[in-house]
Amino acid sequence: MTDATAEPTHRPSPREQKEMAEQDGPMLAADGTPLKRSLNRALRAQKLRALMLIAPLLIFILVTFVAPIADMLFRSVENQIVSETVPRTIVALDETWSDHDAVPGEAVFAAMAYDLKEAAERREHTRLGSRLNYETTGISSLFRRSGRGVDDVGEIYADQFIELDEAWEEPATWTALMADPEWIADAEGTEDEDIPRFRLADGIADILPETASAYAGFARVIIDQDGDNPLEEEPWNTIYLALYRDLSAGADVSAYDGPQARRLSAAAEAVPGFESEPVSVMFEDIDEDWLDPQVWGTIDAFSSRYTAGYYLAAIDMQLTPEGIEPQPEEQRIYLLLFKRTLFMSGVIMGMCVLLGYPVAFLLANLPLRTSNLLMILVLLPFWTSLLVRTSAWKVLLQQEGVINDTLVWIGLVADNDRLQLINNQLGTIIAMTHILLPFMILPLYSVMQTIPPSYVRAAKSLGANDWTAFWRVYFPQSVPGIGAGCILVFILSIGYYITPELVGGRTGTFISNRIAFHISESLNWGLAAALGAILLGAVLILYWAYDRIVGIDNVKLG
Amino acid sequence: MTSGDAAAFVAFDRVQKSYDGETLVVKDLNLAIGKGEFLTMLGPSGSGKTTCLMMLAGFETATHGEITLDGRPINNIPPHKRGIGMVFQNYALFPHMTVAENLAFPLEVRGIGKSDREEKIKRALDMVQMGDFAGRRPAQLSGGQQQRIALARALVFEPELVLMDEPLGALDKQLRETLQFEITKLAHDLGITTVYVTHDQTEALTMSDRVAVFDDGVIQQLDAPDILYEEPKNSFVAQFIGENNTLHGTVERIDGDAAVVRLDDGSQIDTIPVNVDKPGQRTLVSIRPERVEFNKDRLAPDAHTIKAEVKEFIYMGDIYRTRVSVAGNDDFIIKTRNAPDQRRLKKGEILEIGWRPQDCRALDA
Numbered sequence A: 001m002t003d004a005t006a007e008p009t010h011r012p013s014p015r016e017q018k019e020m021a022e023q024d025g026p027m028l029a030a031d032g033t034p035l036k037r038s039l040n041r042a043l044r045a046q047k048l049r050a051l052m053l054i055a056p057l058l059i060f061i062l063v064t065f066v067a068p069i070a071d072m073l074f075r076s077v078e079n080q081i082v083s084e085t086v087p088r089t090i091v092a093l094d095e096t097w098s099d100h101d102a103v104p105g106e107a108v109f110a111a112m113a114y115d116l117k118e119a120a121e122r123r124e125h126t127r128l129g130s131r132l133n134y135e136t137t138g139i140s141s142l143f144r145r146s147g148r149g150v151d152d153v154g155e156i157y158a159d160q161f162i163e164l165d166e167a168w169e170e171p172a173t174w175t176a177l178m179a180d181p182e183w184i185a186d187a188e189g190t191e192d193e194d195i196p197r198f199r200l201a202d203g204i205a206d207i208l209p210e211t212a213s214a215y216a217g218f219a220r221v222i223i224d225q226d227g228d229n230p231l232e233e234e235p236w237n238t239i240y241l242a243l244y245r246d247l248s249a250g251a252d253v254s255a256y257d258g259p260q261a262r263r264l265s266a267a268a269e270a271v272p273g274f275e276s277e278p279v280s281v282m283f284e285d286i287d288e289d290w291l292d293p294q295v296w297g298t299i300d301a302f303s304s305r306y307t308a309g310y311y312l313a314a315i316d317m318q319l320t321p322e323g324i325e326p327q328p329e330e331q332r333i334y335l336l337l338f339k340r341t342l343f344m345s346g347v348i349m350g351m352c353v354l355l356g357y358p359v360a361f362l363l364a365n366l367p368l369r370t371s372n373l374l375m376i377l378v379l380l381p382f383w384t385s386l387l388v389r390t391s392a393w394k395v396l397l398q399q400e401g402v403i404n405d406t407l408v409w410i411g412l413v414a415d416n417d418r419l420q421l422i423n424n425q426l427g428t429i430i431a432m433t434h435i436l437l438p439f440m441i442l443p444l445y446s447v448m449q450t451i452p453p454s455y456v457r458a459a460k461s462l463g464a465n466d467w468t469a470f471w472r473v474y475f476p477q478s479v480p481g482i483g484a485g486c487i488l489v490f491i492l493s494i495g496y497y498i499t500p501e502l503v504g505g506r507t508g509t510f511i512s513n514r515i516a517f518h519i520s521e522s523l524n525w526g527l528a529a530a531l532g533a534i535l536l537g538a539v540l541i542l543y544w545a546y547d548r549i550v551g552i553d554n555v556k557l558g
Numbered sequence B: 001m002t003s004g005d006a007a008a009f010v011a012f013d014r015v016q017k018s019y020d021g022e023t024l025v026v027k028d029l030n031l032a033i034g035k036g037e038f039l040t041m042l043g044p045s046g047s048g049k050t051t052c053l054m055m056l057a058g059f060e061t062a063t064h065g066e067i068t069l070d071g072r073p074i075n076n077i078p079p080h081k082r083g084i085g086m087v088f089q090n091y092a093l094f095p096h097m098t099v100a101e102n103l104a105f106p107l108e109v110r111g112i113g114k115s116d117r118e119e120k121i122k123r124a125l126d127m128v129q130m131g132d133f134a135g136r137r138p139a140q141l142s143g144g145q146q147q148r149i150a151l152a153r154a155l156v157f158e159p160e161l162v163l164m165d166e167p168l169g170a171l172d173k174q175l176r177e178t179l180q181f182e183i184t185k186l187a188h189d190l191g192i193t194t195v196y197v198t199h200d201q202t203e204a205l206t207m208s209d210r211v212a213v214f215d216d217g218v219i220q221q222l223d224a225p226d227i228l229y230e231e232p233k234n235s236f237v238a239q240f241i242g243e244n245n246t247l248h249g250t251v252e253r254i255d256g257d258a259a260v261v262r263l264d265d266g267s268q269i270d271t272i273p274v275n276v277d278k279p280g281q282r283t284l285v286s287i288r289p290e291r292v293e294f295n296k297d298r299l300a301p302d303a304h305t306i307k308a309e310v311k312e313f314i315y316m317g318d319i320y321r322t323r324v325s326v327a328g329n330d331d332f333i334i335k336t337r338n339a340p341d342q343r344r345l346k347k348g349e350i351l352e353i354g355w356r357p358q359d360c361r362a363l364d365a
C-alpha cells in the first residue's frame, strides 16, 4: 500500500505543475507527481489508522487534562462577575466619576440602586460581595447588608407618585407605559411559565432612559427568576426612583403619545414639587461605607471583564485605585510560599539523589536474584497507601514518637528537650524524600542498567582506580538518569499536597496547600487558578532551563 | 612449553575457575606465553576463553592456581595496577569523551604531562591511521574506526601485554580481514605480547604464533597454526579447525605408526593412529578434503582404497568441491584445485578414492 507509483492515470494538476516548476525540479515519482506528495499520500492512511488507535486516549486527555488546564488559566483572569452584576454602575462610574478621592455622584448611586436591587432579587449580590472582598475586605458584608436595604431606596418617590395618582401603583399602568403592546397581548392570559421575553415599547427608552432600563431589568427578573407575570407585579421602589430622576432631569414627555400620555405629563408637572432626597443619603442610611471612595474604587478597578488582579494577589501585590502596589506587610504570604516550595523541593530532590544513587547503583550491579529483592523493597512504598505511609512518619517523628524515644533512651537528647522532627520543614522534607525516592531510583536504575560493565572495566584496565573509573566514566553516563529523576521528583514535589498538609505544620506547607485552601475553603477559585498557573509557569521555565543547560534528549526515563 | 617456564612472560599455573561453586568453567589451565608472542585462545562460545582473559586482566579471581606476569604472581594486584592493555568486543570507548579524550584517559591517570600526552596520542592515532579523527565522538565513528581507536587506546600507554576479546566479532568480513592484518603487524612491530580471543578459526590461524584450542574449560591443543591444522590431536580439534571429513570405524590392527581401520560398512582404510592404541577400539577417522585422492597414480601401490559415489559437483572458481558418498557418509567432501588437467567429476560416477596414510588420522570416537 505504500506503492504510490501504482497510479498511472494521475496527471499533475496545474497547481502541482506550478509547484514543481517553483521548486526547481523536485524529485518525481514514476507517474510524474512530486515524490514528497506521493509519499505523503501513501503515509496518510497509515497516519489515519494510527490516529484512530490513539483517539480514545487523545479524547480522554483532552477532556481530563487539557480542558481543565485551559479552564484554570481562564479562571485566573476571568472577572465577568462585576460587569455582569452591576453593569449600569460601571458605565456610570466610567462616565461620571473623575475625582477618585471623592464620593461619586448621584447617577452612580442611582445606577447602583437599580443594579443592586436586581442582583439582590437574583441573589447574586453576595457572590459579587465575596469577589470584591478578595480585593478590599469588608465589601462582602457591605453587599450582604445592602441587599435587603436597597428595597427601601426610592420608597419616598413611590409614595409621592402613588399619592399623586393611585394608578401608579397598578402594574397595568406600568406595562402600558413601558411594554411593547404586542408583548402585552402575548403575555395577557398566558400561564406564568410561558410568558414571552419582555420587550420595551418603541421609543420609551429615548424618553425615559433610566426608567426603561430599570423596568426592563425588573421585568426580566420577574419573568426569569420568579416565574411571575409583570402584568400582575407591582414595581420596585427603585423604578419610581428612576422615573423621578428621568422626569426631574427634564424628560421630553411631549414626545410620548402612548396610552399613558396624560398620566405621564401630569406626573412630569408634579415632579418639581416633590420632596426629594439624594440617593447617596439613601445609601448612607443602609450603610455608611457607601460613602467610602475606596469601595467605589475597588468596583471601578475590577470592572473590566478580565483582570490581572488574581495574579497580582498571587505575588503579594494588589490592584488599588492608585495602581499596582505591594500588599501590606502582614498580608504577604504567597511569595514566601513560592520560595519555600521551590527551596524545599530542591532540598528533597537533592536528598533523593544522595540517597537514591547508591541504591540504584546496587540495583543495577548486584546479581539478579539479590537485585530483585532490593527492587521489591524499593517498590514496597508504592504498594502502601500514601496516607498510611505519611501517618507512619507521624508515629515515628512526633515528640513522643519512636525516634525521639530512642534518642532519649540512648541519652543523645534530654527528655525535656525532645527534637522537633515533625510539623515543620524537617518533617515535610523527611516524609517527602521517602515518598518520592522511588521516582529517583527507577529512572536512575533504568539508565544504569544500560551502562555495560565493560566501560568501567576498560577504565580500570587503562589504569584508573575504582574512584576515578566511577567518577570519570560511570558517573557521566548516569547523568541522564539523574536528570530524569530530578525532573520527576522536583515537579512532583512542587505540586505535592497531602504530605505537607499532614506533617508540614505551619512552616512546612507548600503553595499547593494554599491552593487547596482557596479551592475548598475560601472558594476564591480565581486566586487558586492564578497560583496554579504560576506554578505551572515555574515548572515550564525550569523545564526549559533544564533543556537549555542539560538537554532534554539527555533524559532517559527507561 | 610447560608451566613455570622461566622464559614465560605470562604463565597460568594449574588455574581453575568456578563462578557458582558447582561447576568448573576453567579446569586446570596450564599455559605459558613467551614475550612478544601472539597467542590466540580459540574455542566455541562458552568454553571459558573470556574467563581466562578476565582472570589475567584482574576482573575475575582464579578459584585455584596462580597466574604470573613477568615472573610476579598477580593474583593480588588490582586490575588498574597490572598495566595490561585491553580491547573489548564492544570497543568500550567512553561515549561521553572524544577520541582524543579517550586516548588521553590512560595517560592522565598515570599523571603524564600535557605535551607528552599529546605527542603520544598523536603517535597512537597515526599508528592506526586515525590521525584526523581526534575530535570526534565514538558515536560518530563506524565500527571499524571505533575498533581502531580502541586498539590505539589500549596501546597508547605502551603496555607490554595486550588482551583482546573478540575485537573483530562485530565487523563485516572484509574489514575484519584488513584489521586482522593490521593488528598482527602492529603487535609484531611493537613487540608486544598479545593474548587474543576468538571463536573464528580462520582469524586464529592467520594471526597467531600459537593457538590454544579451548573446549569445556580445557586446552585441547596448543600449537602453531600449521601443526594445529595438519596434526590435530583429537577429534574435537580436527573438527573445529578447518573443514574435515569423518568416518566412523573400529581399529583393526596397529603397526607402530600405521593402523588399519575397518569402517562400519566393512571396508578397510590406512590411517595413522593418534589417540587410539589397541585393536577393537572405536575410532573417528579424519581426512582433510584436499588430501583425498581419486587419481590412482598419486597413491601408493598397496594403499587401501574405498568406493565412492559422486552425489554433487560444485564449481567454486579456484577449486572444485565434490560431495561423495563414502561408507555410508553422504557428506564426504573432496576438494580439488582448478588446474588445467583437472577432471570435473559427474554426478552418479563411481570412483575409487584413497589417501596417503599420514593424512588420515585415527582419533578418539
Ligand SMILES: Nc1ncnc2c1ncn2[C@@H]1O[C@H](COP(=O)(O)OP(=O)(O)O)[C@@H](O)[C@H]1O
Residues within 6 Å of the ligand: B019, B020, B025, B043, B044, B045, B046, B047, B048, B049, B050, B051, B052
Ligand atoms: N559472571 C559470570 N557468572 C557466572 N557464570 C559465568 C560468568 N561469566 C561466564 N560464565 C559462564 O562461564 C562459562 C564460560 O564463559 P566465557 O568465559 O564467557 O566463555 P567464552 O568467552 O569462551 O564464550 C559459560 O558457561 C558462562 O555461562
Ligand SMILES: [Mg+2]
Residues within 6 Å of the ligand: B046, B049, B050, B051
Ligand atoms: Mg567470550
